[in-house]
Amino acid sequence: MNKSKIDEFIKKCRESNLSVTPQRLAIFKQIMDDHTHPSPEKVYKRVKEEFPTISFATVYKTLETFEKIGVLAVVTPIHNTVRYDSVTEPHHHLVCIKCKKVMDVFDENLNQLDIPADILQSNKLVAYSVHFNVICSDCLQKGE
Ligand SMILES: [Zn+2]
Ligand SMILES: [Zn+2]
Numbered sequence: 001m002n003k004s005k006i007d008e009f010i011k012k013c014r015e016s017n018l019s020v021t022p023q024r025l026a027i028f029k030q031i032m033d034d035h036t037h038p039s040p041e042k043v044y045k046r047v048k049e050e051f052p053t054i055s056f057a058t059v060y061k062t063l064e065t066f067e068k069i070g071v072l073a074v075v076t077p078i079h080n081t082v083r084y085d086s087v088t089e090p091h092h093h094l095v096c097i098k099c100k101k102v103m104d105v106f107d108e109n110l111n112q113l114d115i116p117a118d119i120l121q122s123n124k125l126v127a128y129s130v131h132f133n134v135i136c137s138d139c140l141q142k143g144e
Pocket of ligand 1: 096097098099100101135136137138139
């Protein structure tokens with residue numbers, strides 16, 4: 001378990017006047033420990049094992065709140081469902097078009113891409129993330 005990430009989570013919640021309930025903590029830990037960039041459905045399934053009475057709506061709303069206060073990031077819409085990421089620093093993604101796995105890519109060069117001038121001319125760039133569609137090594141091995 002990543003203690004400093006939990007501390008940071010608690011700090012950010014407090015700064016946003018969000019009380020750190022056992023359910024909220026469980027939802028956050030679930031995403032932190034799951035490196036697959038889980039969907040809300042998956043987070044709900046896991047958290048329900050610990051809190052059988054929790055509803056999907058609660059989990060969904062909590063994830064949205066977490067995104068607003070900056071403890072989670074939403075991966076650029078992929079596969080028609082939102083996927084959550086506990087990594088909020090700049091990084092990029094490999095997305096397998098077969099098994100829909102989402103993998104993190106950390107690369108300094110990608111963090112410093114030359115952004116086309118016409119994008120910057122009329123817009124203010126807030127952030128960007130490069131998204132590579134791939135057939136992952138597992139799927140290649142399975143010959144799919
Ligand atoms: Zn795959
Ligand atoms: Zn990621």
